[in-house]
Every structure is written in structure tokens, then in C-alpha cells.
Amino acid sequence: MTQSNQTRRRLEAVAGAPDSRSRPATILLLVAALAMLGIHFMQLATFSLPSGQFRNFHLGFAIVIGFLTLIEQTDIALRARRIAFWGLAALTVALMAYIHIEYQALTQVRSFLPNPQDMAVGVLLLLTALILSGFQWGWTIPAMALIGIAYGLWGYLIPGEIFFHAGIAPKRLLGYTSIPYFQGLLGGLTSLSAGTIFMFMLFGGALKATGAIDFIVQLGFSVGRKSRAGPALVAVISSGLMGTVSGSTVANVASTGALTIPLMKRYGFKGEFAGAVEAVASTGGQLMPPVMGLAAFLIVGMTGLPYNSIMLAAIAPALIYYAYLMFSVHLRAISLDLDARDSDILESTQSLGQAARAQWHLAVSIAVLVWLLVTGMPAGSAAMISVLLLLGLDVVVTVTRGRFSRDAIREAVARVVNGLVEGARAGAMVATVIAVIGVLIELLTVTGFAQKLSFAMLDLSDGSLFTLSIIVAVSCLVFGLGLPTSASYFIVALFGAPALVETGVPLLAAHMFVFYFANLSAVSPPVAVAALVGANIAKASFWGTSFNAVRLALPGFLLPFLFLFEPEILGLGAGFGAQMLAVSQALIATAALNCALEGRIFQRISVIERGALALAALGLLYWDPRIELVSLAVIAALAGWSGIRARAAKRNIA
Known part of the structure; x- marks a missing residue:
């Protein structure tokens, strides 16, 4: 291999793109990611930028990184698509620069009277965000945002009390989507993404780069070989912990499931059961503190409650969820007369003590994160400190193990950069879809549709909390069909949670109810995307896997009702x-x-x-x-x- 190829491979590995199809895109992405990180670290440390400018930089860099990632993944033969992505990335840079330069005028002079240039920038920013989120997350969310915009413009033409509204003028509508009101794409959700969610995604990227995935799998193996359930317990532990790192249920099933599902089948579990165990364990990772899933951070934006109170409330239900799942696989192993303690299927793994000694710095950084959150530090600042601590300890460990050699120093630096870039990639992808969801939420709110639907739910339930809870739960599962958990949660939380609160339910309990059902849509037929991926890996029946998943996730469907009727289980x-x-x-x-x-x-x-x-x-x-x-x-x-x-x-x- 030539020196040039070696350099290229090393660059692509550091930038988290080992299969990159565009070296220029990878280099620019590395630069953009480091610039984005620098702005975020500076803002959280000094708060020197006005909130609107910070949101503009956050979304602008996120879109640029998103298009550069698409260029990396696009085959060179698709030349027109690559050129389009390059053009959209360059356009985004220009839009971000315009908003930054014109910020004072937009907020103080033209806040209610945008000029033609402002309107053009707002429209183009909306289009770039919609196109990118469509390629990254599928076209359902952009389509819903466009329907929301159309509803804002022409809702006055729709008959009926619930859907009718007075209409919104185009200039005012544009302000609700981005500038000059700094709502929608640049609104409160983007502020939450910039100040909190991005840092937690960065923490997840740092964990991956510093060996957390290997450690988590090893931890699962070490515990699993001491249980009758064996590989099934490995799947529960490793997938549950991985879910808190990856932030994606489906990605988690695809990654850890490729190892655990064949292992469970070889051990003696049926394919439908093995796929269901992996799907349910991965789904539960979004419910498990301290990181939890994206929707948990969105509860902060919807309620204004501090993240540490949400995290503390979620501990007990998450432990019940996983205790049930562990007991389920144990009972099934007994029924099948399986005993991993008498098997050599997991014998080649290292001990739990060896795994802990090898990756002690990962545990330290997570413990510090939990401590900072519990003591009341803002979630974004706590995550930033934990990221810096984790990467600093990893440098010390890597260099010390390599006896301070040049190769060890080079590896340590590469791991740090890779962790930062990996986190920036994940954070940028999340930022775009959150911004698009923000447009939909803003329009449903200003048109009054969410409030009307909430009152309609109350009327339909005739004041019965139990009836209302069934309606809201079904709404969550229906909206969760094919949508990311965050979108499902937000849509239902907008009208379902206020209806629950109107009946006397505590605010956090109402949102936790919606949060649980939004997550469990991933294992609920007829779509059940997590169960679908698990079934494909297991080469098993989708319906058999999904029904097994519903059974294994049963506490997740029952506990939310306790949140409403016995909120003390949340500590409320x-x-x-x-x-x-x-x-x-x-x-x-x-x-x-x-x-x-x-x-x-x-x-x-x-x-x-x-x-x-x-x-x-x-x-x-x-x-x-x-x-x-x-x-x-x-x-x-x-x-x-x-x-x-x-x-x-x-x-x-x-």
C-alpha cells in the first residue's frame, strides 16, 4: 500500500468514514465537525453568542455535515446526485452566513417586516432541511411538515370546528418556520438540540470511539455465562446498555443482534423468541437512565422540567422493565431445559473483573455524568464535562499502555478525534430532524389545532381518566407506525399530555406515559420496526417475532397506566x-x-x-x-x- 493510500485510510478512519467514496467530502466534514464542536464548547463555557445566532450555527453546521455525509455514501456513478448535494451544502453555508450577518437587523428592525431576501433565505433554509431529513430519516417527517405548512396557509378552507382556523399570511407563516421570528427550524427545539442533545450525542460518540461497545458486549458475556439463560441474558444486558449509547433502537438491533441472535438460536432458543428478546432489550435502552433516548431530552423542551428530575423518575420503571425481561428469558431457559453454566458456548470470554479493569475509565466517566446530573448541573454542561473527562482518561490509558511510544500517542489522538467526529455526525443527524419536527409543532400550535384536539379527546373520554389514557396510548402507537420515537412522542405529547394534565395527572407523569408508548411503538404490530429487523436477522416469522416482543415488553405497556393512577412509582x-x-x-x-x-x-x-x-x-x-x-x-x-x-x-x- 502506498503512503498516499495509507494516509487516506487513516484519515477516513479518524473521520468515522472507513468506506468513504469522496475524500474531499471526508476532509471537509472533519473540518466542519471540529468547527461545530468548537462553537458548542465555547458557547456552553462562555454563553458569548446570542441564542438565535447559536441556533443558526447549530442547524447550519448540522445540515452541512449531513450533506457531506450523503456525498460520502453516494456512488461516484450517481454524478448528478453528488453535484446536487455539493450545491446544497454550499448553499447552506451561504444561508448560515446571511442569518449571522443580518441577525441584529432581523431581530430588531425587520422582525415583523421581512424583506424579499429574508423570505428567500427562509424558504431555501426550509427546503435544505426538508431534503436532508428526507434522505436521512425517510420522507414521512418532511411530508408531515409540508402538510402542516399547507394547513397553516389554507386551513380556513377546511370545514369543521377542529380543523378550521382563520389562516396565516405567507410572511407570518415564514416567520414561524425560521426567520425573522426564529421559530420552527430555529426555535426552542433547536435550542434544546444545541444546548443539550448534541452534547449527549457527542458523549455517545466518545463512548463508541473509546471501546464502550466492546466493553458492553464483554460485560454481557461475563454475566451471561453464569446464568441458565446464557446468550439470551447476554442480549438483554448488552443491548440494553448499547441502547443508551447508540440512541437508535433499530441500529442497536442490527448491530448487537447480528451477534446475539444467532448465538441464542445455536443455544436452543427459537428464532422468533431470539429476535424478540433483542428487539425488546434494544427498545428498553431508550428508557434506561442516565442517557435514555432522544425523546427523553424532548420532555425537557415540552415541560421545562430539569433533565435530572426526568432521569430520576425513569430509574424505577426501567429496572422493572429489565427485571421482567431477564426473568422471562430465565423461565424460557428452564422450560427448554437449557443451562449455559454447563455449556461451553460462552467459555472463551474474559471475566467481568478483567473487562472492568481494561475499561475502567468508561465507568468513571458515566459515574461522573450521573453524579453531575443528580447534583443539579445543567444536562448539556454535565455531558460536556463527561466527554472531556472520558477523552482525557482515554488518552492517558492509551499512551500509558503503549509505553509513551509515538504509535501510542498517534493512536490516542486518533481516538479522540474519531470520538468527537462520530458524536458530531450523530448530533448533526438528530439536529436536522428535530428542526423539521419543530416546524410541524410550531404550526400545529399557532393554528390552535393541538389545543382543539386535546379538548376533543377530553370530550370523547367524557371526563374518565382511564378512557382518556386508552385513547392517548392508542394514538401513540398509531403515530409511532414508521415514525422515529422522537416524532411520535412530540406529536402525541402536543395534544395528549395536556389532556391528561387537565384531568389532574402530574405533568411529568403525563409525559412519561406518552414517552413509554412512543418508544414501544417500535415493537408493536403491524409495523414493529425493531421486531422486523430482529426477525430478519433470526430468519424467523415477523408476526411470531412481533407477538413475542409484545409479550416480552409487557411491563412497558402496563407501567404507564401506573404513572397516571399511582404516580408514586415515579417518586411523584x-x-x-x-x-x-x-x-x-x-x-x-x-x-x-x-x-x-x-x-x-x-x-x-x-x-x-x-x-x-x-x-x-x-x-x-x-x-x-x-x-x-x-x-x-x-x-x-x-x-x-x-x-x-x-x-x-x-x-x-x-
Whole structure:
């Protein structure tokens, strides 16, 4: 290999594009990513830029990086497409420069009277964002944004109380999409993306570059080989932890599933079950603190609540979700008479202690992030400090292990740059789609449609919180068909959460309800994109995989109702003792439900016992103390009777 090729390969690896089809695009992307990072670090440290200018730089660089990424991925034979992407990237730079230069005039002189140049810039910025988000995320979200714009212009022509509005003049409508109001593309959601979400995406990129993926998989293997469930427990642990790093359920299923699903099948689990385990574990990664999914950060933007309060509220439900999943795979392993402790399928892995010693700095940086969030530091600043700490420790570890050699120093620098660029790529991709969603949300709000729909939901439910909760849950699952979790959450949270709050539900509980169902749309038929990817890897039936996924994710469908009727499970309106009591009830109920579905407690149970156990489990989740006490007694009696029979059977065998 020539020196030139070696340099090119090294550059592409550092820039996170080992298969780049355009070296100029990769070089410019590296420069743009570092420039974007510099602006964000400077702003979070000094707050020297006005908010509107910072949002402009954030979105502008995100779009430029997005088009450069598309150029890298486009085959050289598609010359017209590559030229178009180059032109759109250059146009975005010009638009960003115009808004920056004209910022004072836009906000102080022409805030209500944009001139023709302002209108042209606003239209072009909207088009570039829509085109990029379409290529990156699919055309559903851009299409919905365009429908929202059309509704803003011509809604006065639509009959009916819910859909009709007085209409919005074109100049005013343009202001709501970007400039000169700095709403929509440059509004509050983009501010949240710039100040918080981008830093967490950067943290995820730094974790990937410094070996977190290998460490997480190794951690799963180390624990899995000590359990009967073996590879299934590996999938639960590694995919759950990976979900907090990758930020994408589908990407997580595709990456870790390629390893865990064949392993589960080889061990003895059916393909439908293996694919479902991976899909449900990856979906749960978006529910697990401290990072959680993108929609968790959007709760901050919708409610104004600090991220640390959202993170703390999410801990108990996430632990219940994963406890149920771990118990599910354990019961299935017992039913199939599998035991990984007697198998050599995971024998070649290193111990948990060895894995922890090799990657201790990853654990330290995550622990610091959690501590900073819990102590009340703004989420973006906490993430920035954790990123710098992680990369600094990684440099120390890499250079020390390499005995301060030139190659070790070069590797350390490359890992730092790769982590930063990887995070900038992910953050830029998220920033674009959030900006487009911001346009839709802005127009649904200013036309009054969201408020009208919220009132319509209240009328339809006739004041019943339970009926309203069913309507909102179904809305989440329907809007989640084919949409990213963030878009599904935002659309339903706009009208569903206010309706729940009107009935007396705490604000955070209402948004957590929507948040859970928006995430679980990834495993809900008929689309169930996470289950679909899992089924493809497992070479199994989609419907069988998706129904298994619904069963394995059952707590995710039940817990949100407890958020509304027993919000103490989130730590709301009650002390620690009351929260622990609610958590204990949920753990016992979900374990009992698991046993009923599997048909086993300490041994096989009859159909009648399964039915009684399932009813008692649901009763324990009901918000009436008398029903809960009776249900608990039934569960205890059935478990005790099963244990007595199991011991008697063992004595007979002996």
C-alpha cells in the first residue's frame, strides 16, 4: 500500500468514514465537525453568542455535515446526485452566513417586516432541511411538515370546528418556520438540540470511539455465562446498555443482534423468541437512565422540567422493565431445559473483573455524568464535562499502555478525534430532524389545532381518566407506525399530555406515559420496526417475532397506566418508602404475570392456575388497596402450592 493510500485510510478512519467514496467530502466534514464542536464548547463555557445566532450555527453546521455525509455514501456513478448535494451544502453555508450577518437587523428592525431576501433565505433554509431529513430519516417527517405548512396557509378552507382556523399570511407563516421570528427550524427545539442533545450525542460518540461497545458486549458475556439463560441474558444486558449509547433502537438491533441472535438460536432458543428478546432489550435502552433516548431530552423542551428530575423518575420503571425481561428469558431457559453454566458456548470470554479493569475509565466517566446530573448541573454542561473527562482518561490509558511510544500517542489522538467526529455526525443527524419536527409543532400550535384536539379527546373520554389514557396510548402507537420515537412522542405529547394534565395527572407523569408508548411503538404490530429487523436477522416469522416482543415488553405497556393512577412509582407526590412499596408491587405483579404466560412457577402449572395467576397479577397493579391485598394473597398461595409440589416431586425422584 502506498503512503498516499495509507494516509487516506487513516484519515477516513479518524473521520468515522472507513468506506468513504469522496475524500474531499471526508476532509471537509472533519473540518466542519471540529468547527461545530468548537462553537458548542465555547458557547456552553462562555454563553458569548446570542441564542438565535447559536441556533443558526447549530442547524447550519448540522445540515452541512449531513450533506457531506450523503456525498460520502453516494456512488461516484450517481454524478448528478453528488453535484446536487455539493450545491446544497454550499448553499447552506451561504444561508448560515446571511442569518449571522443580518441577525441584529432581523431581530430588531425587520422582525415583523421581512424583506424579499429574508423570505428567500427562509424558504431555501426550509427546503435544505426538508431534503436532508428526507434522505436521512425517510420522507414521512418532511411530508408531515409540508402538510402542516399547507394547513397553516389554507386551513380556513377546511370545514369543521377542529380543523378550521382563520389562516396565516405567507410572511407570518415564514416567520414561524425560521426567520425573522426564529421559530420552527430555529426555535426552542433547536435550542434544546444545541444546548443539550448534541452534547449527549457527542458523549455517545466518545463512548463508541473509546471501546464502550466492546466493553458492553464483554460485560454481557461475563454475566451471561453464569446464568441458565446464557446468550439470551447476554442480549438483554448488552443491548440494553448499547441502547443508551447508540440512541437508535433499530441500529442497536442490527448491530448487537447480528451477534446475539444467532448465538441464542445455536443455544436452543427459537428464532422468533431470539429476535424478540433483542428487539425488546434494544427498545428498553431508550428508557434506561442516565442517557435514555432522544425523546427523553424532548420532555425537557415540552415541560421545562430539569433533565435530572426526568432521569430520576425513569430509574424505577426501567429496572422493572429489565427485571421482567431477564426473568422471562430465565423461565424460557428452564422450560427448554437449557443451562449455559454447563455449556461451553460462552467459555472463551474474559471475566467481568478483567473487562472492568481494561475499561475502567468508561465507568468513571458515566459515574461522573450521573453524579453531575443528580447534583443539579445543567444536562448539556454535565455531558460536556463527561466527554472531556472520558477523552482525557482515554488518552492517558492509551499512551500509558503503549509505553509513551509515538504509535501510542498517534493512536490516542486518533481516538479522540474519531470520538468527537462520530458524536458530531450523530448530533448533526438528530439536529436536522428535530428542526423539521419543530416546524410541524410550531404550526400545529399557532393554528390552535393541538389545543382543539386535546379538548376533543377530553370530550370523547367524557371526563374518565382511564378512557382518556386508552385513547392517548392508542394514538401513540398509531403515530409511532414508521415514525422515529422522537416524532411520535412530540406529536402525541402536543395534544395528549395536556389532556391528561387537565384531568389532574402530574405533568411529568403525563409525559412519561406518552414517552413509554412512543418508544414501544417500535415493537408493536403491524409495523414493529425493531421486531422486523430482529426477525430478519433470526430468519424467523415477523408476526411470531412481533407477538413475542409484545409479550416480552409487557411491563412497558402496563407501567404507564401506573404513572397516571399511582404516580408514586415515579417518586411523584410521595416519599421514598411509598415509591419502594409501589415498585415492589409492580415487581411481584410482573413476575406473576410472567409465570402465568410461561405456565411455570417452581414447576408446570395448570391452565386454571395460569388464569388465576394472571388475574391476580393484574389485580395487584390495580389502584384499589383491597383488590391489591386479595391479589397478593392469591399470588402467594399459588406460589406456595407450586413450591410444595416441586419439593414433593424432587423427593419422589430421589
